[in-house]
Amino acid sequence: MKLGVFTVLFSQKPFEEMLDMVAAKGVQAVEIGTGGYPGDAHCNREELLADEGKRKAFKQAVDSRGLIVSALSCHANPLHPQKAISGEHDKLIRETIDLASKLEIPVVNTFSGCPGDHEDAKYPNWPVAPWPNDYQEILDWQWTNKVIPYWTEIGRYAEERNVKIGLELHGGFSVHTPANMLRLREAAGEAIGANLDPSHMWWQGIDPVQAIHILGRAGAIHHFHAKDTTIDPVNVNRHGVTDMQSYSLMLDRAWQFRTVGYGHDMKVWADIISALRLVGYDYVVSIEHEDGLMSVEEGFTKAVDNLQQVLIREPLGEMWWV
Template sequence: MKLGVMTVLLGDLSLDETLKYLKSLGVQEVEIGCGGTPGTAHADAVKFMEHPELIEQFQETVAKYGIGVAALSCHGNPVHPNKEIARSYHEQFEAAICLAEKLGVKTVVGFSGCPGDCDDSQYPNWVVATWPDDFQKIKEWQWNEKLIPYWKKEAKFAEEHNVHQIAFEMHPGFCVYNPGTLLRLREAVGPVIGANFDPSHLFWQGIDPVAAIRALKGAIYHFHAKDTAIDRYNCAVNGVLDTTPFDRIPERSWSFRTIGYGHGEDVWRAIFSELRQTGYDGIISIEHEDGLMTTREGLEKAIEVLKRTIIFEERQGGMYWA
């Protein structure tokens, strides 16, 4: 596995400054935001495709520091019921696919998206209740009429452009938010669909990341290194479906933290060991969203923990003791 960073957290620096800093910290690969919610601080897929010289400049800067580009990120909601919003995310996502082809990057990271509850909706409707029956009707309409048809077309588009891994972050608020929903879409669309495995979103749902990794064997295409701390007192009162604003941390049931500040190193060792057992050997990409730390401190503390816990080397040959 490789130590990596999602460079969005350093959006106040140029690409050159970002890579120089990360190189000094021992980072091996990066994930570059190029549209959608990650923004375009270090790459703009739409603009790059219109101006090929920008791609050349990007490649020259990356080559200068010898850091690999493991993935492009273009999170969004291309099945948003508001057609203008959906079109914008759709165009940015397809540009990201085309840019990945130009750069020789095999993985594009994003969200599955979430439709509304009918063709006249203006806002997404995330269904998390089994009853009343209305919710099940909404869910099946979303999947069968919107989600699956859209991603079948985009999977074909991606493969035509030599991108064979679309990695969905399993994120509440979108139709793919846990291993079951990820596998449902993968079964319907094909193996181009896989997971961006981010434990932080699983921790607060009550999902065991080790069990989830085992369930997703062969379908994990990317990994976000981000932690979550559960406030056991607030959670005991309000549960995990907490919509308190992120900046009111003392009132929340859970909050995103940098690696090691939500769960101890033993948990992360178990996660990386399970990843190794399932055959994952890709990037461990730090995503910083810790409201209690500055970006630099949070990033550097995460790197310290990950250097001790990631399994970097792939075993070759037999076991001498067996």
């Protein structure tokens, strides 16, 4: 396994300065945003798509520091009911797949998106209760008419270009649990898999180790984020896990994102890394820093230090004792 970082947290730094900094910390891989919610501070996809020389310079900057690009990330909502938004996000995803193919980057990360509840809707509708039955009807309509057709087409588009899609299982979007990830993969093909982030499992009440087993046995983990979560034992009883308060209201929220090791101890993280190895995932563990109690540099540094203790780096050897 390689230790990586989602470089959106260093968007204020120029590309090569950012690469120098993360390489000096011992990171071996970078995940780079190409637009959408992460922005494109370190990767102008249109420029790179149009200019082979700029693509070579981009690759050289990464290679010369002993790094790899684990994924290009373009988190967005390509199923948004407003056509201007979904059209822009669809273009972003397709262009990111094209760029990943040209740069020989194996994974593109994004969100599944969330449609509205009918063709003329203006806003996404995220049904999470089976009753009243209206919600089931909305869910069936979304998956039959929007989710499965779109991702089947994008799955083919990516597969033709030798790229895999890592969908982040995230609340507010159609794919947010291992079960609906596997439902989509079964319908849309094996190019579609997970960019699994344990932080979003914890607040939904899902054990990330079990999520790794469920998805890993199906070969459905294409990328992995390292981010932690704490659940406040008092506030969760007031607001529930679907707490709609701003992330900035950390004292009052039911749960909040933390840097690695500040939500769960290193035994839990060792179990996560071991589960990844057990199911055959031997790619990048990419740090995502969204801890409201720590600066970017401190949160990133602590995540690196903590993960260095538990990351399994060497190839599996012979079982000499059997």
